[in-house]
Amino acid sequence: MSAFSTHTVNEKGHIQIGGVDVVELSREYGTPLYVYDVEDIKQRMVAFKEAFDAEGVSYQIAYASKAFSCIAIIQLMKEYGMSLDVVSGGELYTALHAGFPPEQIHFHGNNKLPEEIEFAVKSGVGCFVVDNFYELDLLNEILKNNNRTMDILLRITPGVEAHTHDYISTGQEDSKFGFDINSGQADLAIEKSLASQYLQLQGFHSHIGSQIFEEEGFILAVEAMVREIKRWNDKYANFTLNVLNVGGGFGIRYTQDDAPLSPGRYVSAIVQAVREQMGAIGLPVPEIWIEPGRALVGEAGTTLYTIGSVKDIPNVRKYVSVDGGMTDNIRPALYEAEYEADVANRMNDARNETVSIAGKCCESGDMLIWDIALPSVQQGDILAVYSTGAYGYSMANNYNRIERPGVVFVENGQAQLVVKRETYEDLLKQDLRYQSQSNCTSVHLT
Numbered sequence: 001m002s003a004f005s006t007h008t009v010n011e012k013g014h015i016q017i018g019g020v021d022v023v024e025l026s027r028e029y030g031t032p033l034y035v036y037d038v039e040d041i042k043q044r045m046v047a048f049k050e051a052f053d054a055e056g057v058s059y060q061i062a063y064a065s066k067a068f069s070c071i072a073i074i075q076l077m078k079e080y081g082m083s084l085d086v087v088s089g090g091e092l093y094t095a096l097h098a099g100f101p102p103e104q105i106h107f108h109g110n111n112k113l114p115e116e117i118e119f120a121v122k123s124g125v126g127c128f129v130v131d132n133f134y135e136l137d138l139l140n141e142i143l144k145n146n147n148r149t150m151d152i153l154l155r156i157t158p159g160v161e162a163h164t165h166d167y168i169s170t171g172q173e174d175s176k177f178g179f180d181i182n183s184g185q186a187d188l189a190i191e192k193s194l195a196s197q198y199l200q201l202q203g204f205h206s207h208i209g210s211q212i213f214e215e216e217g218f219i220l221a222v223e224a225m226v227r228e229i230k231r232w233n234d235k236y237a238n239f240t241l242n243v244l245n246v247g248g249g250f251g252i253r254y255t256q257d258d259a260p261l262s263p264g265r266y267v268s269a270i271v272q273a274v275r276e277q278m279g280a281i282g283l284p285v286p287e288i289w290i291e292p293g294r295a296l297v298g299e300a301g302t303t304l305y306t307i308g309s310v311k312d313i314p315n316v317r318k319y320v321s322v323d324g325g326m327t328d329n330i331r332p333a334l335y336e337a338e339y340e341a342d343v344a345n346r347m348n349d350a351r352n353e354t355v356s357i358a359g360k361c362c363e364s365g366d367m368l369i370w371d372i373a374l375p376s377v378q379q380g381d382i383l384a385v386y387s388t389g390a391y392g393y394s395m396a397n398n399y400n401r402i403e404r405p406g407v408v409f410v411e412n413g414q415a416q417l418v419v420k421r422e423t424y425e426d427l428l429k430q431d432l433r434y435q436s437q438s439n440c441t442s443v444h445l446t
C-alpha cells in the first residue's frame with residue numbers, strides 16, 4: 001500500500017478504505033464500483049505542493065484530468081489549488097460545470113477542433129498548449145475574431161522519450177504530438193507566435209511519457225529544452241521565457257514490482273535541473289509547471305467486483321470471472337497492464353490457490369489479472385482490484401452494452417456517491433428508431 005493510503009482490514013476481515021467497509025459499499029451501491037480514497041488524493045496534492053514550496057520557486061501543478069474527470073474530482077482539485085489540464089471540449093465543459101476557474105485551465109490536444117478552440121477562448125481558459133501549425137493559425141484567427149489575446153505554450157518534442165524504465169533519445173521525433181526541433185518546426189512556430197498580436201508566447205511544454213520511475217528522463221528533457229531555449233533566447237530578441245512545463249508521467253505503484261519515487265523526489269530533481277541549466281545560460285528560473293494525472297488519483301482508486309462463474313480446467317488454469325472487465329478497465333487489454341487484488345471479504349484467509357481473473361465481455365483478451373494467488377473464492381465474494389483510479393473510469397466504455405459503473409468517494413468513515421452507475425435506459429438515451437423506407441413487409445432471400 002502507498003504511504004498515503006487509508007486501507008485497513010476491519011474486525012470482520014473486510015477491507016476498509018477511508019474508514020468505510022468496502023463489502024458494505026458493494027451491497028449499497030452494487031458492483032462494479034470505483035471507490036476513491038479521498039485522503040490519499042489530498043495527501044498527494046499536498047506532497048507535490050510542499051515539495052515546490054520547499055524549493056521556493058513559482059509553479060503550477062496542473063492535474064491532467066484525462067486520468068479521471070468528473071465534477072467531484074475537479075471540485076477537489078480546485079479546493080487544493082491545482083491547475084487543470086484538459087484535452088477536449090468535454091473535459092473543459094466538465095471543469096467549468098464543476099466551477100473550476102477558467103484562468104487556471106490549460107488546454108491541450110493535438111487536434112483541437114475549431115469549435116473546441118472557440119469554446120475555450122470564449123470561456124476564458126488561461127493557456128493553450130499549442131501543438132501544431134494548424135492550431136496556431138486557427139487559434140490566431142479565432143482570437144482575432146473575438147478581439148482577445150491568449151497565453152500560449154508551444155509543445156515541443158525534446159528528443160527524449162520515456163518508456164517506463166527505458167529512455168530512447170531519438171524516437172520522440174516520430175510522434176503525433178508537438179513541434180519538432182530538428183526540422184525547424186519549433187523555430188517557425190516561435191516566429192509565428194511572436195509575430196501575432198493575439199498570441200502571447202509564455203514558454204514551452206514537453207511531456208516525455210508515462211509511468212516514469214526515475215528522475216533521469218525529466219533531467220534529460222530539461223537539459224534538451226534549455227539547450228534550445230538558449231538558442232531561441234539569442235535568436236529572438238522579443239522573446240522571454242516565463243514558463244517551462246515538463247508535463248506529467250510520474251509513475252505509481254500498480255504492483256509490488258513498481259517502485260515510484262515520492263512527489264518530493266520528482267519535484268526536487270526537476271527544479272534542480274531547471275535551476276542548474278538556466279543558471280548555466282545566465283537566465284532566470286521560469287515558472288515551472290507539471291501535469292500529474294495518475295500520480296494524483298491512480299493509487300487512490302480501487303475497483304470492487306462481484307465474483308460469479310469459476311471455471312477450473314484441471315492442470316491448466318482456474319478462471320474466476322467478475323461482473324466487469326475491459327469495459328471498466330481497458331488497460332490490461334490495451335497495454336498488458338498488471339494489477340494486484342484481494343478478496344475484500346476474506347482478508348484473513350490464506351492465499352491458497354492461483355487463479356486468473358476474467359472479465360465478462362465476449363473477448364478472450366478480456367482478462368484483468370493473470371495468475372494471482374488468492375484465497376479459495378465463491379460466487380458472491382467481492383474482489384478488490386487496486387490502483388485503478390487513473391484511466392479506469394475515464395477510459396470506460398459500453399462494449400457489449402454494459403453499463404459504466406458508479407464512483408464513490410470515501411473519507412472519514414463516510415461514503416459519497418459522486419457518479420451514478422449507468423442504467424439500461426442510459427444505454428438507449430442516444431438511440432433513435434429506424435423508420436423503414438421499404439414498402440415490403442418481408443424480404444425474400446434466394
Ligand SMILES: Cc1ncc(COP(=O)(O)O)c(C=O)c1O
Nearest residue numbers: 064207210248249291292293294
Ligand atoms: C501532455 C500530457 N500531460 C500529462 C499527462 C498525464 O500523464 P500521467 O497520468 O501519466 O501523469 C499526459 C498523459 O500521458 C500527457 O500526454
Ligand SMILES: N[C@@H](CCCC[NH3+])C(=O)O
Nearest residue numbers: 066210331335390391395
Ligand atoms: N491512458 C494511458 C495513458 C495515456 C497517457 C495520455 N497521454 C494509461 O492508461 O496509462
